[in-house]
Amino acid sequence: xxxxxxxxxxxxxxxxxxxxxxxxxxxxxxxxxxxxxxxxxxxxxxxxxxxxxxxxxxxxxxxxxxxxxxxxxxxxxxxxxxxxxxxxxxxxxxxxxxxxxxxxxxxxxxxxxxxxxxxxxxxxxxxxxxxxxxxxxxxxxxxxxxxxxxxxxxxxxxxxxxxxxxxxxxxxxxxxxxxxxxxxxxxxxxxxxxxxxxxxxxxxxxxxxxxxxxxxxxxxxxxxxxxxxxxxxxxxxxxxxxxxxxxxxxxxxxxxxxxxxxxxxxxxxxxxxxxxxxxxx
Numbered sequence: 001x002x003x004x005x006x007x008x009x010x011x012x013x014x015x016x017x018x019x020x021x022x023x024x025x026x027x028x029x030x031x032x033x034x035x036x037x038x039x040x041x042x043x044x045x046x047x048x049x050x051x052x053x054x055x056x057x058x059x060x061x062x063x064x065x066x067x068x069x070x071x072x073x074x075x076x077x078x079x080x081x082x083x084x085x086x087x088x089x090x091x092x093x094x095x096x097x098x099x100x101x102x103x104x105x106x107x108x109x110x111x112x113x114x115x116x117x118x119x120x121x122x123x124x125x126x127x128x129x130x131x132x133x134x135x136x137x138x139x140x141x142x143x144x145x146x147x148x149x150x151x152x153x154x155x156x157x158x159x160x161x162x163x164x165x166x167x168x169x170x171x172x173x174x175x176x177x178x179x180x181x182x183x184x185x186x187x188x189x190x191x192x193x194x195x196x197x198x199x200x201x202x203x204x205x206x207x208x209x210x211x212x213x214x215x216x217x218x219x220x221x222x223x224x225x226x227x228x229x230x231x232x233x234x235x236x237x238x239x240x241x242x243x244x245x246x247x248x249x250x251x252x253x254x255x256x257x258x259x260x261x262x263x264x265x266x267x268x269x270x271x272x273x274x275x276x277x278x279x280x281x
Contacts, residue, residue: 010041011032011042016237022085022237022239025237025241026081027078030073037070037072037250039068039071040068041066041069043067065254067245067252068252068253068254069252070251071244071249085239085240085243085244088216089236091117091120092220095117096221098112098113123202124212124213124217124220125220128199130194133187141180141184141187147179148175148179151174155171155175159171159174196210199213209246212239218235219235219239
């Protein structure tokens with residue numbers, strides 16, 4: 001595991017949400033990086049919810065997803081990252097003006113882009129190749145797992161204040177059925193591995209490459225659809241976070257901290273987490 005934490009070192013969820021601009025968040029990341037390079041900040045997985053929506057942001061609030069990095073950057077590097085991110089944001093905005101909201105899918109869009117914008121499109125926005133998988137089957141597995149996770153979250157919120165033995169009994173009762181077979185789990189893992197390998201081919205063997213691509217895709221889609229500014233700025237901060245880590249992190253891991261048992265689950269160099277809220281006994 002990477003490092004230890006002091007309260008003053010950790011960027012909290014509300015700081016991520018309330019900071020005004022992506023550039024200011026990059027500055028906050030630099031300010032909170034310790035002298036030994038450790039940076040601890042919230043990690044918002046693909047299934048996280050935008051704070052303030054109907055269900056709130058239960059993933060980060062209740063399970064404490066943490067992104068821990070060893071950052072190799074100076075004040076000059078921070079300034080460079082901000083400049084490069086601003087260039088990326090401007091490019092995504094220009095592409096969004098030429099897009100119909102189906103970012104990464106449009107045929108012939110390369111004819112509407114300059115060579116520089118086409119390079120950004122191919123790196124950050126072009127959809128991954130998935131011909132080797134049955135996408136209908138993968139989608140079915142993901143949907144069943146998403147429904148399972150929703151059930152787990154609802155059960156957790158009603159059981160989290162119970163004594164540990166009753167908590168485990170309640171959660172085990174609610175989550176008695178596995179949402180997917182071992183074969184389906186292996187297929188889903190292989191599918192995710194393939195996507196991450198393609199992202200690494202585009203951005204180099206770097207941490208969070210997949211997250212940077214998928215977050216850029218979503219941001220460009222919101223820009224093309226002229227989403228509310230609050231949503232655009234939230235997604236832009238997520239892109240800025242991934243961009244800074246890709247640019248300057250020498251080591252990376254994601255932690256999921258179970259607040260009931262205090263157990264820590266570590267996923268080194270991986271951006272997707274498998275959710276199961278029963279603490280090990």
